Amino acid sequence: MSDSVLEFRGVSFGYRRTTVLEGFDLTVGGGLTFLVGENGAGKTTTFRLALGALRPRRGSIVRHGSGAPAGRLRQKSDLIGYLPQSFTAPPHMSLHRYLEYIGWLRLMSKHDLVSAVPRALARVGLGDRAADRVATLSGGMFRRLGVAQAILHEPSLVLLDEPTVGLDPQGRVDLRRLMRDLAEDTAVLCSTHLLEDAGATNGTLVALKDGRVVFQGHATEFQTLAATGKPGSTDEGLTPLEAAFLQLMGKS
Numbered sequence: 001m002s003d004s005v006l007e008f009r010g011v012s013f014g015y016r017r018t019t020v021l022e023g024f025d026l027t028v029g030g031g032l033t034f035l036v037g038e039n040g041a042g043k044t045t046t047f048r049l050a051l052g053a054l055r056p057r058r059g060s061i062v063r064h065g066s067g068a069p070a071g072r073l074r075q076k077s078d079l080i081g082y083l084p085q086s087f088t089a090p091p092h093m094s095l096h097r098y099l100e101y102i103g104w105l106r107l108m109s110k111h112d113l114v115s116a117v118p119r120a121l122a123r124v125g126l127g128d129r130a131a132d133r134v135a136t137l138s139g140g141m142f143r144r145l146g147v148a149q150a151i152l153h154e155p156s157l158v159l160l161d162e163p164t165v166g167l168d169p170q171g172r173v174d175l176r177r178l179m180r181d182l183a184e185d186t187a188v189l190c191s192t193h194l195l196e197d198a199g200a201t202n203g204t205l206v207a208l209k210d211g212r213v214v215f216q217g218h219a220t221e222f223q224t225l226a227a228t229g230k231p232g233s234t235d236e237g238l239t240p241l242e243a244a245f246l247q248l249m250g251k252s
């Protein structure tokens with residue numbers, strides 16, 4: 001997939017007196033895009049704006065497909081899936097029951113859910129855990145359940161807010177594999193502090209600083225760009241991508 005699916009045009013947004021985004025332009029294409037930036041840079045705010053949960057002060061946010069503004073649904077291709085940073089699910093429910101409940105909240109028909117629930121569970125590698133309670137899942141499995149609820153209604157764009165945070169190396173590898181797999185037929189926009197997520201999946205990297213996009217391209221270009229300035233320091237145990245990131249943020 002390569003067509004643009006979401007576009008922020010000259011968006012400005014702030015909470016009360018704080019300005020978070022200023023003249024913010026972002027084009028999200030198909031495939032996998034990673035949004036990186038320091039704590040408080042505005043990644044979650046960008047997601048909330050894309051979902052239509054917040055309204056920009058200035059500028060516009062457009063879903064391609066029907067061209068509907070954020071938060072307005074004109075056709076099925078405008079559907080968005082969302083895994084929030086603070087994902088929770090009732091521990092006593094079975095995975096199957098929980099996803100049926102999510103489908104009910106999204107106004108999906110019982111008929112559609114018969115196939116949608118097993119399909120979503122299989123897609124995230126939890127097909128054999130359908131009858132188990134949420135409480136029995138490991139941290140990595142729980143995160144994958146979060147992805148399952150985000151894709152249950154087969155959205156054309158999935159927003160994942162820091163899905164790999166706190167996972168062990170195997171959990172991160174599983175989740176990156178899952179994101180790569182999803183990105184074959186769905187646009188995926190993922191925020192992360194782990195720059196290696198972008199490096200390992202060959203995704204597009206978008207770096208946010210002071211409310212604007214300061215870089216958009218492949219992880220390898222990001223590293224090369226930073227390396228053409230003064231060399232990033234890797235002597236603090238940083239990976240080359242992390243050193244490049246700090247340099248771009250003016251911290252090295």
Ligand SMILES: Nc1ncnc2c1ncn2[C@@H]1O[C@H](COP(=O)(O)OP(=O)(O)OP(=O)(O)O)[C@@H](O)[C@H]1O
Binds near residue numbers: 015018020040043
């Ligand atoms: N509901 C809110 N009310 C007021 N200020 C907020 C609110 N939510 C976020 N902010 C502020 O907006 C800025 C951007 O926050 P946001 O959560 O979008 O950043 P982020 O890049 O997702 O951060 P992190 O990497 O720490 O999750 C921060 O300064 C934050 O304190």
